[in-house]
Amino acid sequence: MDIPVIDFSRYNESETRLSVAEEIVRTLETVGFLYLKNHGIPADQVTKVNDAAKVYFEQDVSIKKQFLRPNVQFESPGSGYSEIGLERLDGLNVTEVKESFDMIPSHLPPDESASASVLIPPLVELYRSCVNLTNQINHCIALGLKLEDENFFIKNHKGMGNRDANSSLLRVLHYPAFDETQYGDAITRLGAHTDYGMVTILFQCDVGGLEVETLDNVYVAAPVIPDTVLINIGDLLQDWTGGRLKATRHRVQLQGGVSHTQVRRSIAFFAEPDYNTVVESLDPAKYLKPKAAKDHIFKRYRETHLFQQNIQILLS
């Protein structure tokens, strides 16, 4: 199974827009992952985030911890740093050797928290471009699904950028090089998981390693392809389409060609519906219990951060 590369310049022409929308939907029904080329996000915006990330993550952990992401057991997701081992996507016992910085534009660090200042301007700029591309992809998905209202999904994502209304965030992930013995035996880079929400836009910087599960449960590599972005969908869009579109599992392992002596960085934009959205199957033949987008997203965050809860319990 190959992950197709789709030329998104066809979205800009009215004669070819529907055909690219249909191709995207067909791919999301089967593979669930696709590469977009000519996606409209300026390459220098991605380079600037990657360059700033190099500087940011080199800082001492104690400095990075000056602006921590809110504890998702008690608060809504927001901007800030997450240290190694906090997020565990595939069970509590496996340490994922990665750290990250999340950003929602309405929730920025206070001026005195200088540790993240290098990252914020390029992240804010790239966030804006990711919102534009998300709206275009959301348009394509509605067109390709032949929904009565081609703006259906766009209307459910109006709050992107505002933490009070929507949890869509831009995340920089940093997978450090490390000593074999440092974190014990039960380690990986990123545990197998599906994303939580609607659409994910992923930039793999220089070093690959992402693997995507096929319909027959075999993982295939999703290599770095220059000048493309990877698109996949999350649980909520799968539910919204009554299971027609696939929230495909993916992971980054240590073995398989990429060793832990190589630093890896990626940038992910997780587009999620507005908090007041109720997700109900759009397919009358596939009933699913309606769920509030906010409840689902918060539940997934709580489940993948149980380790954080345990730390809290031990400390209290």
Ligand SMILES: O=C(O)CCC(=O)C(=O)O
């Ligand atoms: O680092 C990557 O390439 C993938 C990141 C990812 O899938 C996630 O954070 O949900």
Ligand SMILES: [Fe+2]
């Ligand atoms: Fe993911």
